[in-house]
Amino acid sequence: MNLPDNPDVAFGVHPDLGVAAAVVDDRPHLDKVLRKHHFRYSQDLDVYLLPEGTPHNTAVRTVAAATREFQDAGHTVAVDPRIMLPPPIPTPDGVTARTTQPGQSLTALTGELHELRRSADVAEVLEQILDEHHGAVGDLEEFIDTAAAWCERLDTPGGRELGQHLRTVAHHVAFLGDRLADAQLDLSVMPDVTPKDAPPLADVPLPKRYEVPSVTHTARARAAVASSPKRPADLPAAPEEAPHSTAASPSPRRTR
Template identity: 50%
Template structure:
């Protein structure tokens, strides 16, 4: 027997992201309006503004779906909603592929279920993947924000752009450091002992145990500035240019 869902979320060629309600339900309409869906007067579909940012649309659809499921209704969601729009690129620049969004929280949860070092390495590899890895997306976002600041064509904008370019360089360098660890994990035969406590029950060591030389910098970061109370930016330190990437590993 085929059962139709009470509500379906998906893309529409004219209205953008829409919700189709199979059975009239005042609670459903109330939830959709809470998440900024509006009803189209002709089709009866509930839709979000076409110019709404992707992350806002995704939060609205998933938030409404979760509330409706908790109320006992069946919800269907088109997987195409998980694919973000492509980032505009300059002519001649290869476009970054639009692929389903990656959740760092989901990767962390996945880590709690693996026992082998090589499996932990694969999780780091997902983080570093050149097509959908979060590290590359973070570097791209910071670099784009730097360029945005420079387009203000002011001294403050250019100064902020310079700082952001330095941060993007730090992110790129961090990616190469993580890749080094991932490569070492991938060749380790070690397995977590059967009597080891769960990862969630293992207390994490404080960062001070690993980075004592950065203690003064951390204090300076939270100290008040005489020019900007409550904010004291750390002067950007020179970062060596990262080594050229080696051949990418695939899972």
């Protein structure tokens, strides 16, 4: 794609202030669209900035949405690809931070599957998801572990219990990664090629998923007061339910 030499709008990254937008001239429509997407004009810097503390993913989605709106109106837009680079994850002193890279889109990888014909090619897509350092499975496991640590930091019975539950979920994610790795290995050695007369993948019905009943507010309230080995004994259980405790045995954790 050839970017315009003099775009109507340009998005970039300010080293201290985050994502910024600059416009070629004072056009009311450009200002209106940027303000609609929460950019505010800085007269001192002569650029538009997102509010301080805007999360990285929110900033990326905002730039994408504003860009589409500008292009639909016939404006030219240039975007610095460094906007896609997430900030480093905080680490303890002495621990090297992971190198930041643009996140992989599972939606895009799913779209790739529709164009593939060979088993080995599907295995390569799965390998991207399972990559030890930047794969979606490992990232999800780390996210859940971090959420568990956040809950435990509350230093309350409920926080510690929820943290333990989330760590069990992280173990299940690790187990899922192991099973996907088995499938990836099988695909990599399969010589199979999709027949030329096979129907498009979009026409092949997907298997029915098990529908998980929605959790109502009442059910959440009952769960909040239900007895548990981690909860103080003086908290009563909901009258409709007998006290009980079920704990899933965690699966072996992958080494990341």
